[in-house]
Amino acid sequence: MLRVTGLFLLAFWLILQGFLSLTRLHLPYEKSVLAVFAFTAGLALLLDMFRSRLDSMGMLLLSIWLLLRGSMTLFHYSFPYSEAVTACLAIAAGLFLLVKRK
Numbered sequence: 196m197l198r199v200t201g202l203f204l205l206a207f208w209l210i211l212q213g214f215l216s217l218t219r220l221h222l223p224y225e226k227s228v229l230a231v232f233a234f235t236a237g238l239a240l241l242l243d244m245f246r247s248r249l250d251s252m253g254m255l256l257l258s259i260w261l262l263l264r265g266s267m268t269l270f271h272y273s274f275p276y277s278e279a280v281t282a283c284l285a286i287a288a289g290l291f292l293l294v295k296r297k
Contacts, residue, residue, distance in 0.1 A: 197246065201239030205261070208232040230268035237261025253291030260284040 212229060215222070222228065241258035244251070263281055267273060274280075 197239045197243035201236045201243060201258075204232050204236035204239065205257075208236060226268055230265045232265075233261045234265030234269060237263075237265060251291070251295060253288050253293075253295055256284055256288035256291060260288055 208229060211232070214220075215225065237258045237260070240254055241262065244255050244258060260281060263284065267277065267281075
């Protein structure tokens, strides 16, 4: 159930992010709303990963990336090389997800 919820929130976040970028529309509190979706999706996926004994490294890295990016936006913090760290996490998550699909 957590995985389905996390994937639903992730899908909604991706669709909303893409739609807003393509249409150049802006919503009130847009960054906060998107950050909440990302953070909640990451939390749901991470909790599911621990419950199912970490079956996918790609999903684990994706969960961490979502939590990190969402919390950085929500709580207005960063750390040295935070952009580079999150970019590397995103690349690693994508690669692990692609490799697992083959």
